[in-house]
Amino acid sequence: MIQEKEFKSKINFKLWKKFISFINPYKYYMLGLIIVMLIVGAIDATFPFLTKYAIDRYVIPKYMQCFYKFIIIFSSIIVVQTLNVFLLIYFAGKIETHLAHDIRKAGFEKLQELSLSFYDTTQTGFLMARLMSDIRKVTSILAWGLTDFVWGFSSMLFIFFYLLVLNWKLGFFIILSIPFLFLISLYFQNKILKQYRKVRKLNSEITSMFNEGIIGAKTTKILATEDQHLNDLKEQTESMKKVSIKATVLSSIYTPIVMSIGSITTAFIIYFGGNWVYTGFISFGTLVAFINYSIQFFEPIREIARIIADLVSAQAAAERVLDLLNTKSDITENKSVNPDFSIKGEIVFKNVSFKYKNGDYVLQNFNLKVKKGEIIALVGETGSGKSTIVNLVSRFYEPTNGVIYIDGMDYRKIPLKKLRSSLGYVLQTPHLFSGTISENIRYGKLYATMHEIIVAAKLVNAHDFIINLENEYDTDVGEGGSKLSTGQRQLISLARAVIADPKIFILDEATSSVDAYTEHLIQDAIMKVLNGRTSFVIAHRLSTIRKADRILVIQNGKIIEDGSHNQLMRKRKHYYSLYMKQFVEEKGKQLLGEIGS
Structure with missing residues (x-):
């Protein structure tokens, strides 16, 4: 199982600047949110002072004739504060929603840019966790964390x-507590961060397990491995529960310590204020105000302490989001290329070597020249390098060494x-997107007319079955074409590839998973479709490639035979042996089928 990446840096405020x-x-x-929160903080701090004024001016002297004026002023301030609360929720909500939208959009765009090598080493569940729960965590702290921080600071x-x-002397007791709070915060934040990093990592892995469980539900039922999958999930969730509890315990210790210092x-x-009231050094209203301030002062400190804890938790998520956004693609655009370059279809591999990340070389000093319009069939055992060759042509990967030329130009200089x-590319296992048949064909040419869609469907023999469906081209294909x-x-995937009128066509065992009648239609x-186009055909059934211009037999990343079907059959070597073996097997199946019927 691919493990989620570890993050070990200390809490880093520079990280947040990147957002x-x-x-x-x-x-x-x-700006509006900051101004509102400054006003909210100022008004909150003013309430105890107003209480002091009311006690010393009206309550102690028992002078209540003008108390209504105070009530009017106090009520007006409450109305203003109510409006401020509405504005802070409005601004913070707007910021959180927009940020989540923009960061997810940037993340999705990044996923479109990245090469296939990234997906070779990254599980879908990890990516889903980063795009959903991690981004939600980050945007929440950016919007609401900022709100609470500005309020607490003001x-x-x-x-x-x-x-x-x-009275600065009584105020000194409150000021004296601040260094203790700072040291305690410094101690706890790194411990909390360490635990929350583990929580985010396990969350990604659990999301990945859910994703695999859903995609592989049919296989799981066939193999009757439900209990095994449940046990694996139980182990992961138990680990996450333990780490989450530890993180929560640390946070729960941190906050009471802050409250104890406040108490x-x-x-x-x-104690001291009571004595000073008794001696007449300060008024009773001043003591009441200080008691309120001592309680109220530690409320924003508790909020800031909570924000630090949340920031620590969210940093683990922010690291994962930025790691995705900052990932560099192995395939990069050359900005100096000629955008008007026209592809015709001649392809040359010159001393090309290639290996996947953390793997051995699949191709070494591979050389091949393909003329415009040639149909090239690739034959060989699994792992021989057939798919690597067509993936290099498609520039899903780039050569580790050597150069691939298209129409005489290094193809890295051609805009992606x-x-x-x-390119037209048809996979062994076709993937359709949720939507209608016409929408799926139109993916090959986004501005295609309905007439062009029908022409493409007719060209690949798909039109007849489509018009027999209840909604014809508006038929919903289901998730993945289910x-x-x-x-x-x-x-349909063949029609999708054809509608763009590609100059280079690639078929990766396109008929290996279909019945004989459909294979005949596809063939x-x-x-x-291939007529006049440079084409690469990977085929398991050798009977389907007899009309290819050249058949390349690939073994361990090298071409061991090259020629037409008739030429290779006359040589009576590797291709001949493979073809005759398959021919005998297919004839045997046909004979058994006729006897059975």
């Missing part, structure tokens, strides 16, 4: 101001869109 490009389009929302700032105005500070204020739009047979999916369609 500024996503925040920048919403800077006015962000509250502390204004409380500090009122403390100095009222001790409040006790000192009550130009190259890919000139509502259609394998042969029908293959014909007939293939011969019409």
Whole structure:
């Protein structure tokens, strides 16, 4: 099983700066949020001062004649604060929603850019976790974490101001507690971060297991391995539960320590402040205000402590999101290329060597020249290098050494869109996207008319079965084309490849998973489609490639035979042996079928 990447760096505020490009389009929302939160903090800090004023001015002297004026002012401030709360929810909600949309969009665009080598080493579940739960965690802390932080900072700032105005000596007890809180926060944040990194890693792995379980549900039932999969999932979820509990325990220890320091500070204020009220050094209203401030001052500190804990947790998610966004593709565009270059179809491999990441060489010093319009069949055992050759032609991968030329130009100098739009690729296992038949064919040419879609379907012998469906071209194919047979999916994928009128065509065992009748339809369609196009055909059934211009027998990444069907049969070597073996097997099956019927 592929393991999720580990992240071991300490808490890093520079990491969060990298999200500024996503925040920048919403800077006015962000500015509005900051202003509102500063006002909210200022008003929150003003309430105890107003209470002090009411006690000393009206309650203690029993002077209640003008108390209604105070009530009006106090009520007006509450109305303003209510409006501020509405605005903060509005701004923070907008920021969170837009950021989640933009970061997910950037992540999805990155996935479209990355080469196949990235998907060779990264599980789908890991990517789903990063695009969904990790991004949700990041955007939540960017929007709501900022909201609480600005509120906490502004509250502390204004409380500090009122403390100095009222009595700096009592305020000193509160100020004295701040270094202790800082040291405690520094100690706990790294421990919490370590646990939350484990939580995010396990979350990715569990998401991957869910993804594999859903995709492979049919195979699981056939093999009756449900219990094994459940046990594997149980082990992972148990691990995540233990790590999550440990992370929560650390957070739950952190917050009470902060509260205890606040309570001790409040006790000192009550003790000394009570004595000073008794001696007349301060008023009773001042003592009440200080008690309120000692409690209120630690509320924003607790919030900031919680934000630090959340930031620590979210950093583990932010690292994964940025790791995806910063991943470099093995295939890069050459900006100096000529966009008007026209592909005709001549292909040359010159001393090409290739190996996959963490693997041995599949091709070494491979040389091949293919003329424009030639049909090249690739034959060989599994792992011989057939698929690697066509993947290199498609530039899904690039040579480790050597050069591939298309029409005399190093194909790395041809724009990727130009190259890919000139390719038609039909896989052994066809994949259709959710939607209608016409939409799936149109993926090959996004602006194709309905007439062009029908012409392409007729060319590949798909039109007849399509018009017999209830909704014809508007028939929904289901997820992955599940509502259609394998042969029908293959014909539609062939029409999708043909509609773009590609100059280079690749067929990767396109008929290996279909019945004899559908194979005949596909073979007939293939011969019409390949006419005049440079083509590579990987075939398991050798009877399907007899009309190829050249048949290459590949063994261990080398061409051991090269020629037409008749030429290779006359040589009576490797191809001859393979063909005769298959011929005898197919005739034997036909004979048994006739006897059985």
